[in-house]
Amino acid sequence: MLVSRGLQLFKFSKAFSNSRLICTSGIQRSHAPWNYRCPPPPQPKYIHTLADGIAALMWWWVLWHLFTQYDHITGEFDYPDPSKWTDEELGIPCDDDQ
Numbered sequence: 001m002l003v004s005r006g007l008q009l010f011k012f013s014k015a016f017s018n019s020r021l022i023c024t025s026g027i028q029r030s031h032a033p034w035n036y037r038c039p040p041p042p043q044p045k046y047i048h049t050l051a052d053g054i055a056a057l058m059w060w061w062v063l064w065h066l067f068t069q070y071d072h073i074t075g076e077f078d079y080p081d082p083s084k085w086t087d088e089e090l091g092i093p094c095d096d097d098q
Contacts, residue, residue: 071077
């Protein structure tokens with residue numbers, strides 16, 4: 001009797017597992033064509049020109065600010081004096097409310 005129940009349970013589990021469709025990979029929404037074991041197609045020339053322009057702008061920005069505002073790197077700037085801060089700047093309520 002246990003064998004027959006086990007056989008029915010096995011058949012049921014096998015039928016149940018076949019009815020489920022499990023997708024283990026997500027849908028890929030990409031603008032590039034699919035390739036496998038081959039180099040991707042070359043990008044248009046305007047993409048390379050645009051990338052070079054953006055990279056040049058970024059490096060100009062970084063190097064210009066390193067040259068003109070080097071104290072951000074070295075840390076040699078005036079530290080604020082906390083004793084000069086007012087209660088209002090610190091968010092402390094007035095004593096007049098009592």
